[in-house]
Amino acid sequence: MNLYVLFVSALFAFNSIDCLNILAVMPHMGKSHQLVFEPLFKKLVENGHSLTLITRYPQKKPVPNWTDINISNVEYNSTEIVTFDSLTGTRLDRYLCSKLLASFAYITCEEGLSHPNYLNFLKTDQHFDLVLIETFNTNCFMGVAKKFKVPIIGIHSGEWMPWLHGMFSRTNNPSYVSDHFLGHSDSMSFLERVENTIFFFINQFVYDMFLARQGKQLSKDITGVDLEEDMMKNISLLLINTHFTLNSKLPLSPNSIEIGGIHVINQPINPLPKDLKKFIEEAKHGVIYMSLGSTIRGDSLPEEKKRAFLNAFSRLKQRVVWKWEGEMTGKTPNVLIYRWTPQRDVLCHPNVKAYIGHSGILGVMEAVDCSKPILLLPLFGDQFTNAINIQRNGGGIMLHWNSTNEDAIYDTLQKLLSPKFEKSAKDLSSRFKDRPLAPMETALYWIHYVSRHKGAPFMKTAAVDMPFYQHYLLDVIGFLLVIFLTSFYVIYKSTKCTLKLLCKRPHQKIKKS
Numbered sequence: 001m002n003l004y005v006l007f008v009s010a011l012f013a014f015n016s017i018d019c020l021n022i023l024a025v026m027p028h029m030g031k032s033h034q035l036v037f038e039p040l041f042k043k044l045v046e047n048g049h050s051l052t053l054i055t056r057y058p059q060k061k062p063v064p065n066w067t068d069i070n071i072s073n074v075e076y077n078s079t080e081i082v083t084f085d086s087l088t089g090t091r092l093d094r095y096l097c098s099k100l101l102a103s104f105a106y107i108t109c110e111e112g113l114s115h116p117n118y119l120n121f122l123k124t125d126q127h128f129d130l131v132l133i134e135t136f137n138t139n140c141f142m143g144v145a146k147k148f149k150v151p152i153i154g155i156h157s158g159e160w161m162p163w164l165h166g167m168f169s170r171t172n173n174p175s176y177v178s179d180h181f182l183g184h185s186d187s188m189s190f191l192e193r194v195e196n197t198i199f200f201f202i203n204q205f206v207y208d209m210f211l212a213r214q215g216k217q218l219s220k221d222i223t224g225v226d227l228e229e230d231m232m233k234n235i236s237l238l239l240i241n242t243h244f245t246l247n248s249k250l251p252l253s254p255n256s257i258e259i260g261g262i263h264v265i266n267q268p269i270n271p272l273p274k275d276l277k278k279f280i281e282e283a284k285h286g287v288i289y290m291s292l293g294s295t296i297r298g299d300s301l302p303e304e305k306k307r308a309f310l311n312a313f314s315r316l317k318q319r320v321v322w323k324w325e326g327e328m329t330g331k332t333p334n335v336l337i338y339r340w341t342p343q344r345d346v347l348c349h350p351n352v353k354a355y356i357g358h359s360g361i362l363g364v365m366e367a368v369d370c371s372k373p374i375l376l377l378p379l380f381g382d383q384f385t386n387a388i389n390i391q392r393n394g395g396g397i398m399l400h401w402n403s404t405n406e407d408a409i410y411d412t413l414q415k416l417l418s419p420k421f422e423k424s425a426k427d428l429s430s431r432f433k434d435r436p437l438a439p440m441e442t443a444l445y446w447i448h449y450v451s452r453h454k455g456a457p458f459m460k461t462a463a464v465d466m467p468f469y470q471h472y473l474l475d476v477i478g479f480l481l482v483i484f485l486t487s488f489y490v491i492y493k494s495t496k497c498t499l500k501l502l503c504k505r506p507h508q509k510i511k512k513s
């Protein structure tokens with residue numbers, strides 16, 4: 001009888017926790033950010049939770065227990081918006097990246113917060129149990145978290161942003177953790193460490209002075225919600241799309257949870273469109289897949305680079321599938337151009353042998369999941385850091401854009417297609433997938449955990465709330481330095497005095513004699 005009561009109450013306890021009403025906020029205009037977390041959202045509603053998603057990318061077909069708050073603006077379309085002539089390839093690009101993200105954040109906040117659907121949503125009287133919010137480049141949507149006063153979980157689709165460390169772990173020692181935009185490896189030369197340390201400070205400053213301030217101001221001006229302190233520190237836990245086998249290796253606080261590969265690991269692979277399937281399966285020596293991502297317009301590639309790729313491809317036995325918009329002149333017979341491929345399904349096809357990509361985190365994880373070696377061509381943002389990390393972990397070879405010519409492309413592809421590299425990519429793939437709990441189940445576990453423990457505030461380290469100078473022990477170092485210098489001075493003076501006294505008499509005697 002007792003056991004029965006226990007069983008029933010346990011069931012009830014589970015049930016009451018199991019059906020959460022979840023609010024998710026994905027306001028950024030890059031669709032890839034949402035693509036990482038869509039499988040998680042789908043799983044949550046499948047498991048009986050209900051989801052309200054504030055998004056620019058509402059579902060095309062309605063999903064049960066899933067409500068989209070559509071904050072998209074037809075005039076703004078973030079796919080294929082960057083052209084190659086805007087990428088200078090210099091270090092200055094990387095230095096200015098955080099400032100560029102501040103201007104993206106302005107658009108995200110201004111358009112999103114003032115969207116009638118968002119303002120109406122704020123007026124409704126709903127109850128939520130949990131908020132999942134994107135922690136990319138702005139705090140301006142934290143007003144929703146403040147309104148509902150429930151535990152908040154941060155979700156982030158790629159490498160650690162420079163300012164995320166301060167909110168969760170503060171373990172990004174610049175001696176070996178590269179700045180997000182600089183693309184250093186974890187073994188830096190002296191000058192690289194100097195550069196990395198300078199940007200460690202600059203990017204924190206950019207966040208405090210531009211991103212956080214701007215977000216607070218826009219929240220107040222547009223929605224009337226005063227965020228007071230930087231509410232980002234009220235986030236309980238971070239689910240981050242990284243894994244130490246691929247991304248930066250750094251110690252993490254208990255509330256930083258790696259779920260790298262959540263959108264690929266154990267996700268179904270779909271059949272390919274007929275024409276693509278035929279082209280790939282009829283290739284006797286395999287296929288190379290090339291795509292420089294969805295943000296860049298592939299056909300804005302400078303003519304000279306396009307020729308370099310086509311010339312290199314014409315020397316290959318393999319066929320090539322190339323993501324390209326419009327027509328291509330001078331195409332060789334072994335190349336098929338394709339506007340939108342189901343990229344992951346292509347990469348996982350056994351006859352696809354290598355991937356030429358821009359080192360965006362989604363493409364990289366898709367290729368690693370399918371054990372395919374990558375020719376890494378980083379162009380902007382986090383891509384340099386992703387590329388160097390993949391190269392160091394044996395998943396591919398990086399080419400600098402300025403030195404990407406026919407011979408470099410051909411030689412690198414030959415290396416990537418060798419049995420040695422095939423094994424290296426397989427090994428990386430198996431390391432990437434070898435987890436105590438798959439990333440999806442890990443995310444679900446921690447979402448329930450935070451909900452069960454009412455925000456789990458005990459997971460935070462004290463570092464997050466410490467002033468900068470205390471965390472880096474500047475006050476202690478200063479204090480010890482003062483003590484050391486004072487004692488040194490006192491000892492020096494008193495020794496000098498003693499010596500003077502000791503030496504006085506003989507000295508006088510000598511004088512007299």
Ligand SMILES: *[C@@H]1O[C@H](CO)[C@@H](O)[C@H](O)[C@H]1NC(C)=O
Nearest residue numbers: 019020048049050064065066
């Ligand atoms: C989920 O959707 C189903 C079917 O639309 C509905 O019967 C059920 O009540 C919904 N659950 C919640 C928690 O809203």
Ligand SMILES: *[C@@H]1O[C@H](CO)[C@@H](O)[C@H](O)[C@H]1NC(C)=O
Nearest residue numbers: 058059060070071072073074
């Ligand atoms: C979302 O809103 C935009 C802009 O009003 C509109 O063009 C689009 O069709 C909407 N999407 C859906 C799925 O309702």
Ligand SMILES: *[C@@H]1O[C@H](CO)[C@@H](O)[C@H](O)[C@H]1NC(C)=O
Nearest residue numbers: 072074076077078079080340
């Ligand atoms: C954005 O633009 C691309 C290409 O120009 C197009 O294929 C896509 O449908 C557009 N998306 C939206 C939401 O308008």
Ligand SMILES: *[C@@H]1O[C@H](CO)[C@@H](O)[C@H](O)[C@H]1NC(C)=O
Nearest residue numbers: 145146147149229231233234
């Ligand atoms: C955010 O955290 C601070 C410090 O822990 C706390 O004082 C404040 O009430 C929290 N704000 C909200 C809206 O939960």
Ligand SMILES: *[C@@H]1O[C@H](CO)[C@@H](O)[C@H](O)[C@H]1NC(C)=O
Nearest residue numbers: 089090091400401402403404
């Ligand atoms: C290309 O740029 C990289 C990094 O900025 C540099 O190390 C390399 O020497 C450059 N190569 C050429 C051919 O200019």
